[in-house]
Amino acid sequence: xxxLRSFEMAWRAxxxxxxxxxxxxxxxxxxxxxxMMMLSLGGGAQILVTDQIQSLGSNLLLVFAGQxxxxxxxxxxxxTRLSIQDADAIAFxxxxxxxxPSISRPAQVVAGxxxxxxxxxxxxxxxxQVLNSPVERGSFFSQAEVERWExxxxxxxxxxxxxxxxxxxxxxxxxxxxxxxxxxxxNAVRVSFRVIGVLISKGAAGFIxxxxxxxxxxxxxxxxxxxVRHAGSIAVQVEDTRSMNDVAVEIGAxxxxxxxxxxxxxxDFMIFSQQDLxxxxxxxxxxxxILLAGIAGISLLVGGIGIMNIMLVSVTERxxxxxxxxxxxxxxxxxxxxxLVEAILLSTTGGAIGILLGFLGxxxxxxxxxxxxxxxxxxxxxxFLFSMAVGVFFGFYPARRAANLNPIDALRYE
Amino acid sequence: MGDVIVTKNLVKNYTLGKESIxxxxxxxxxxxxxxxxxxxxxxxxSGKSTLMHILGCLDVPTSGQYKIDGNDTSKMxxxxxxxxxxxQIGFVFQSFNLLPRTTAIENVELPLVYHGSRNARKxxxxxxxxxxxxxxxLHRPNELSIGQQQRVAIARALVNDPSLILxxxxxxxxxxxxxxxxxxxxxxxxREGRTIVLVTHEPDIxxxxxxxxxxxxxxxxxxxxxxxxxDARTIxxxxxxxxxx
Numbered sequence: 066x067x068x069l070r071s072f073e074m075a076w077r078a079x080x081x082x083x084x085x086x087x088x089x090x091x092x093x094x095x096x097x098x099x100x101m102m103m104l105s106l107g108g109g110a111q112i113l114v115t116d117q118i119q120s121l122g123s124n125l126l127l128v129f130a131g132q133x134x135x136x137x138x139x140x141x142x143x144x145t146r147l148s149i150q151d152a153d154a155i156a157f158x159x160x161x162x163x164x165x166p167s168i169s170r171p172a173q174v175v176a177g178x179x180x181x182x183x184x185x186x187x188x189x190x191x192x193x194q195v196l197n198s199p200v201e202r203g204s205f206f207s208q209a210e211v212e213r214w215e216x217x218x219x220x221x222x223x224x225x226x227x228x229x230x231x232x233x234x235x236x237x238x239x240x241x242x243x244x245x246x247x248x249x250x251x252n253a254v255r256v257s258f259r260v261i262g263v264l265i266s267k268g269a270a271g272f273i274x275x276x277x278x279x280x281x282x283x284x285x286x287x288x289x290x291x292x293v294r295h296a297g298s299i300a301v302q303v304e305d306t307r308s309m310n311d312v313a314v315e316i317g318a319x320x321x322x323x324x325x326x327x328x329x330x331x332x333d334f335m336i337f338s339q340q341d342l343x344x345x346x347x348x349x350x351x352x353x354x355i356l357l358a359g360i361a362g363i364s365l366l367v368g369g370i371g372i373m374n375i376m377l378v379s380v381t382e383r384x385x386x387x388x389x390x391x392x393x394x395x396x397x398x399x400x401x402x403x404x405l406v407e408a409i410l411l412s413t414t415g416g417a418i419g420i421l422l423g424f425l426g427x428x429x430x431x432x433x434x435x436x437x438x439x440x441x442x443x444x445x446x447x448x449f450l451f452s453m454a455v456g457v458f459f460g461f462y463p464a465r466r467a468a469n470l471n472p473i474d475a476l477r478y479e
Numbered sequence: 480m481g482d483v484i485v486t487k488n489l490v491k492n493y494t495l496g497k498e499s500i501x502x503x504x505x506x507x508x509x510x511x512x513x514x515x516x517x518x519x520x521x522x523x524x525s526g527k528s529t530l531m532h533i534l535g536c537l538d539v540p541t542s543g544q545y546k547i548d549g550n551d552t553s554k555m556x557x558x559x560x561x562x563x564x565x566x567q568i569g570f571v572f573q574s575f576n577l578l579p580r581t582t583a584i585e586n587v588e589l590p591l592v593y594h595g596s597r598n599a600r601k602x603x604x605x606x607x608x609x610x611x612x613x614x615x616x617l618h619r620p621n622e623l624s625i626g627q628q629q630r631v632a633i634a635r636a637l638v639n640d641p642s643l644i645l646x647x648x649x650x651x652x653x654x655x656x657x658x659x660x661x662x663x664x665x666x667x668x669x670r671e672g673r674t675i676v677l678v679t680h681e682p683d684i685x686x687x688x689x690x691x692x693x694x695x696x697x698x699x700x701x702x703x704x705x706x707x708x709x710d711a712r713t714i715x716x717x718x719x720x721x722x723x724x
Contacts, residue, residue: 070592077580077581081580385576386576386578388576389572389576389578390589390593391561391564392535392537392564392570392576393564393565393570393589393590393593393635394561394562394564394565394566394590394593394594394639395561395593396557396558396561396562396593397557397558397561399593472537473532473537473538476537476572476576
């Protein structure tokens with residue numbers, strides 16, 4: 066009865082001063098909803114990254130041509146050291162299923178009176194299988210077509226709809242234009258290709274849009290389009306995920322040999338596992354989430370100070386009431402409890418509203434940005450407990466102050 | 480008949496600043512027996528407020544002894560004193576000190592809430608009926624006349640069945656009629672055997688008591704029975720009839 070009475074009294078005291086209570090709660094509302102939003106959107110971003118690991122395949126190693134640097138200064142060489150032959154050699158390393166070289170550049174594409182700005186990626190026939198990128202219609206190019214430098218192209222679904230809004234792209238011709246820089250001169254190269262396939266949509270998720278690209282044989286790309294002889298990167302499919310590190314070491318040793326690197330020279334390539342890359346990204350996102358939630362948490366702190374402020378005002382205003390309560394037998398702890406309950410009621414009501422707003426806000430942002438929002442029962446509970454803790458922490462000092470009032474002075478207070 | 484209040488050589492000194500000491504009480508000793516109605520009189524500065532606070536266990540004397548109902552208050556902790564105030568003393572204040580926005584019955588219940596009584600509502604109803612406000616239980620203080628407000632406060636003082644009712648200028652804020660109504664109520668409580676100590680500076684009011692103690696400069700200068708106590712009921716009947724608005 067005493068407990069119930071305390072809550073009833075606290076509720077009445079707050080209700081009497083509605084606008085003040087609401088303004089005080091606003092700090093907690095904003096703080097809790099911001100924390101909730103940051104946590105749920107951050108969690109969503111992490112899920113997005115994890116999904117990408119799944120879709121790219123977790124058994125991939127990526128070899129990039131790395132620039133030679135020493136002491137942080139680029140001393141020479143360019144990222145042109147990887148070749149198709151490197152990829153062929155990697156394919157023979159034990160434990161490797163396939164090694165797919167690729168090179169890509171931005172390009173302008175024209176088909177009829179439509180045009181699009183996209184990326185052209187030159188690669189080999191195994192790309193379809195290794196990077197899990199099957200065609201929806203038509204077919205991927207074959208090994209034979211790669212060897213014959215065929216001018217055939219497989220379109221990503223978004224490029225396909227852009228260039229051929231209302232006709233079947235298969236069998237149509239497209240004109241690809243790239244700007245190459247050779248010897249300081251920029252010259253545009255224009256080559257026509259025949260569309261033989263359209264890829265399945267992978268969704269426009271994340272940092273690389275795999276739907277917005279055109280895939281052509283790497284030989285054609287090197288010789289007819291880009292005028293180069295190197296590959297930008299090599300995707301290596303490994304047989305067993307557990308042997309990824311060993312395979313990476315083997316590949317590294319072999320590439321050093323092939324590139325004639327002296328023992329004191331650094332690698333001119335970098336090897337990442339897809340998992341490493343996305344795992345790192347996921348960790349960074351995690352830290353970023355915590356950072357953002359922390360910044361949002363500061364507003365919760367400010368909200369708490371607001372509660373403390375208003376509770377101190379309330380203690381002063383109700384000095385006589387406190388004096389009376391003490392005169393008729395309220396113990397120190399009764400008074401402490403009464404004011405603490407009021408502060409907690411303020412903060413938890415604010416917290417509950419904040420959770421609700423955070424939920425609505427993150428759902429809205431998520432649906433607008435095509436992003437999953439993750440709201441777990443844990444984060445709801447955490448938000449609630451945190452707002453309660455704010456009430457206890459910031460309510461305690463004013464409550465003690467009320468409890469320590471001398472009843473005589475309190476009764477005389479005007 | 481037992482002694483409700485026994486004081487022996489009560490001294491209370493206040494220190495103001497570094498060197499100056501205010502000697503508010505300079506050795507007060509008196510006894511109040513069960514069923515007495517005592518008025519404590521004195522000009523301001525005579526120490527009657529200080530005495531009142533000590534009698535109400537809101538303050539402790541610098542030296543001397545104060546026993547209420549045989550309990551020595553000098554060795555009590557804050558919480559023990561709070562319990563004593565809750566159970567043995569009923570306070571009536573000049574400014575009523577009712578909680579605003581709280582119904583009459585909830586105000587009267589308050590001491591019982593701190594006491595932890597089970598049948599608080601019923602006891603509060605009985606107390607309100609006793610002061611003639613059985614039909615005003617759900618009214619808030621701002622919906623009651625000032626006389627009625629003071630009667631709610633008296634009901635609150637009664638509700639824990641205390642050994643002593645301590646009234647500090649209970650009529651100070653009231654008009655003549657309301658004052659007499661409150662005094663009639665206090666007198667009838669006294670006739671039922673309740674011990675009452677009333678602090679006032681108005682001779683008219685003090686003459687309603689059966690015994691008068693007059694303080695001056697922290698000492699008792701007069702302590703005698705009131706020859707012919709005024710009866711508030713008689714005065715009420717002699718007042719012109721209340722103007723109805």
